[in-house]
Amino acid sequence: METLLALAIGVVIATSVYLFLSRDLPRMLLGFVLLGNGVNLAILLTGRIGPMAPALIADGADTLAAHTANPLPQALILTAIVIGFGLTAFALMLALQAWRRFGTLDAESLDDAEHIDAATLSELPGAGSALPNGGGHDSPPAGPRTGRAGGQATTATGRELFAPAAAGLPREDAQ
Amino acid sequence: MSVHVLIVSPLLVPLFAAASCALFWRRPAVQPWISLAASGVLLLVALRLLLLTADGTILVAQMGDWPAPFGISLVIDIFAAIMLAITGLMALAVGIYSLGPGRAGRDRAGFHPLYHSLLLGVCGSFVTGDLFNLYVWFEVMLIASFGLLVLDRSREQLDGGIRYVMLNLIGTTLFLASIALLYGMTGTLNMADLARVVPDLDNRGAVLAVALLLLVAFGAKAAVFPLFNWLPASYHTASMPVVAIFAALLTKVGVYAILRVYTLLFSGDTGWLGPIFTVIAIGTMVIGVLGAAAHYDVRKILSFHIISQIGYMLIGLALMTPLAIAGSILYIVHHIVVKANLFLLAGAIRQHGGSYALARLGGLWRTAPLLGLLFLIPALSLAGIPPLSGFWGKLAVIRASLDAQAWILAAAALVVGLLTLYSMIKIWNEAFWKAEPLPHPEAHWGRGERVAMYLPIVALAAITLTIGLYTEPFARLSIDAANQLLDRDAYIAAVLTSGAAP
Numbered sequence: 001m002e003t004l005l006a007l008a009i010g011v012v013i014a015t016s017v018y019l020f021l022s023r024d025l026p027r028m029l030l031g032f033v034l035l036g037n038g039v040n041l042a043i044l045l046t047g048r049i050g051p052m053a054p055a056l057i058a059d060g061a062d063t064l065a066a067h068t069a070n071p072l073p074q075a076l077i078l079t080a081i082v083i084g085f086g087l088t089a090f091a092l093m094l095a096l097q098a099w100r101r102f103g104t105l106d107a108e109s110l111d112d113a114e115h116i117d118a119a120t121l122s123e124l125p126g127a128g129s130a131l132p133n134g135g136g137h138d139s140p141p142a143g144p145r146t147g148r149a150g151g152q153a154t155t156a157t158g159r160e161l162f163a164p165a166a167a168g169l170p171r172e173d174a175q
Numbered sequence: 176m177s178v179h180v181l182i183v184s185p186l187l188v189p190l191f192a193a194a195s196c197a198l199f200w201r202r203p204a205v206q207p208w209i210s211l212a213a214s215g216v217l218l219l220v221a222l223r224l225l226l227l228t229a230d231g232t233i234l235v236a237q238m239g240d241w242p243a244p245f246g247i248s249l250v251i252d253i254f255a256a257i258m259l260a261i262t263g264l265m266a267l268a269v270g271i272y273s274l275g276p277g278r279a280g281r282d283r284a285g286f287h288p289l290y291h292s293l294l295l296g297v298c299g300s301f302v303t304g305d306l307f308n309l310y311v312w313f314e315v316m317l318i319a320s321f322g323l324l325v326l327d328r329s330r331e332q333l334d335g336g337i338r339y340v341m342l343n344l345i346g347t348t349l350f351l352a353s354i355a356l357l358y359g360m361t362g363t364l365n366m367a368d369l370a371r372v373v374p375d376l377d378n379r380g381a382v383l384a385v386a387l388l389l390l391v392a393f394g395a396k397a398a399v400f401p402l403f404n405w406l407p408a409s410y411h412t413a414s415m416p417v418v419a420i421f422a423a424l425l426t427k428v429g430v431y432a433i434l435r436v437y438t439l440l441f442s443g444d445t446g447w448l449g450p451i452f453t454v455i456a457i458g459t460m461v462i463g464v465l466g467a468a469a470h471y472d473v474r475k476i477l478s479f480h481i482i483s484q485i486g487y488m489l490i491g492l493a494l495m496t497p498l499a500i501a502g503s504i505l506y507i508v509h510h511i512v513v514k515a516n517l518f519l520l521a522g523a524i525r526q527h528g529g530s531y532a533l534a535r536l537g538g539l540w541r542t543a544p545l546l547g548l549l550f551l552i553p554a555l556s557l558a559g560i561p562p563l564s565g566f567w568g569k570l571a572v573i574r575a576s577l578d579a580q581a582w583i584l585a586a587a588a589l590v591v592g593l594l595t596l597y598s599m600i601k602i603w604n605e606a607f608w609k610a611e612p613l614p615h616p617e618a619h620w621g622r623g624e625r626v627a628m629y630l631p632i633v634a635l636a637a638i639t640l641t642i643g644l645y646t647e648p649f650a651r652l653s654i655d656a657a658n659q660l661l662d663r664d665a666y667i668a669a670v671l672t673s674g675a676a677p
Binding site for chain 1: 307310311314317318321322325328330331332333334335336337338340341344345348351352354355356358359360408409411412
């Protein structure tokens with residue numbers, strides 16, 4: 001029984017790792033849910049499975065009888081489930097917001113945070129682009145996410161590698 | 176007030192503050208005052224705890240009066256008390272700063288309830304003596320930090336938030352997995368009880384696996400090499416008070432957990448531990464400082480410097496000598512004050528100069544000379560220029576490296592210090608010294624906002640100077656804390672014998 005459960009945990013966690021390797025945000029979230037469940041099962045397993053009797057102290061006795069189930073892992077798992085639920089709910093809301101704002105949930109195309117630095121670099125002496133008012137922080141670019149080939153070395157994709165001229169374009173020019 | 180209540184109050188105060196602020200959700204004008212009052216009380220409570228523990232007493236409270244290994248123990252030794260005190264200080268400083276420009280939006284978005292939830296998680300992580308409880312506090316801290324990070328709900332924040340959330344979710348789940356394995360091997364999760372049992376386990380391979388899994392989990396939290404990527408990808412997007420408190424406390428909670436767990440549970444396995452921590456410490460220092468050198472956005476530069484400074488704190492674990500650990504603790508204290516102050520200053524630079532981008536900044540030395548002077552204090556301290564606080568922290572860890580004949584470690588620490596100086600001078604030259612590239616309209620901000628912004632900056636700079644010029648008590652306290660950390664038997668005895676009699 002232990003071996004079977006251990007194998008099942010292995011499969012669950014392997015699946016979650018596979019899902020994490022995806023660039024699709026919902027898949028990654030599913031991976032997180034699976035990972036959490038795999039770990040919860042591991043807690044159950046390490047806390048000794050087999051004895052099924054409820055952990056109740058009989059009348060007149062001071063301690064648990066010998067073959068009762070271990071109640072502590074169950075309490076730990078309950079806590080972990082509640083926490084995992086909260087985190088998943090938050091992450092889902094974040095993904096929903098991202099979908100509404102960006103129109104994509106592909107991890108590769110989500111690079112708004114990096115563009116702050118691109119804006120900075122493009123204004124170094126010699127880049128010669130017009131300066132919009134205010135900091136990059138205050139002027140989030142509007143509009144659809146088409147024509148976003150301009151990127152940074154940190155997120156270089158095949159597309160950019162094959163188009164080195166486009167990769168060097170500062171963000172302002174790409175708009 | 177009984178000691179028992181005092182031990183619990185670092186949790187009660189932020190909890191009460193978070194709940195009260197949430198209660199006034201529709202009256203955002205009231206929240207900051209509750210928040211500030213609570214931060215002040217937290218600082219007082221923490222200082223009182225520091226006074227009580229300074230002589231080497233370990234304060235223990237058993238929750239629900241369950242005797243030690245069965246219930247949850249709260250344990251405060253010198254190290255925990257130092258961390259609580261510095262947390263209280265940061266809570267107050269950043270709380271005051273949050274009254275500055277941008278206050279209305281933050282207050283409406285729920286900054287204060289989240290802020291105190293974050294402090295609750297941080298304080299909980301410092302005082303708990305139970306590994307699973309530590310996991311719970313980590314999660315409390317994490318979910319509050321999620322909320323704070325995306326407070327403005329801008330595009331950058333959503334994107335940065337996703338990176339931060341995904342990587343931290345994996346990190347804490349790994350922590351939970353290591354807890355499961357440790358519980359399976361020992362049947363206990365009380366840290367003192369674990370410290371008693373773990374060294375005698377026969378299956379050293381499994382202990383090694385758990386130790387490394389914990390290192391990955393805490394290392395991801397502490398942003399050590401090579402698990403640091405989430406930090407520079409997300410921190411710069413948050414609003415300044417939020418980044419300041421993140422930079423001050425979150426990674427340091429990870430470092431605290433590493434120090435606590437590795438001195439208490441795995442200190443017998445120093446053979447393989449030293450080389451691993453040496454590689455991690457050097458990698459963290461070097462990669463962090465090189466990343467900072469490559470960036471031209473004040474927030475990005477400072478974010479990378481958080482990483483590089485974490486490396487110095489790990490030197491203590493690489494060497495495991497009392498002096499090295501004392502150096503790490505002194506370094507943590509110095510770094511929290513200095514790093515938070517630098518981010519507060521970055522907010523002030525943004526307010527005066529209109530941008531975080533070095534290319535857009537300039538001429539601030541003429542328009543805001545006081546800011547220029549105030550910037551120099553934490554900046555030079557971060558680089559380790561004597562007689563500022565960073566010098567003593569670096570001196571202690573480098574001296575310990577030389578004593579242990581860890582030449583590479585010492586050399587890396589020195590070179591990274593030099594490169595840190597380069598980054599700081601880069602910011603100063605670009606933002607303050609060079610001519611203003613384009614005139615920008617003078618920011619309109621009231622006298623009150625100005626005071627709220629400058630007061631914490633001046634206060635933290637004064638503390639940096641104090642640690643630098645009057646180092647003796649801080650160094651003494653760090654050495655006491657380090658000796659206490661290495662004396663596992665005292666910790667075990669204090670926790671397991673306390674509360675035996677109700």
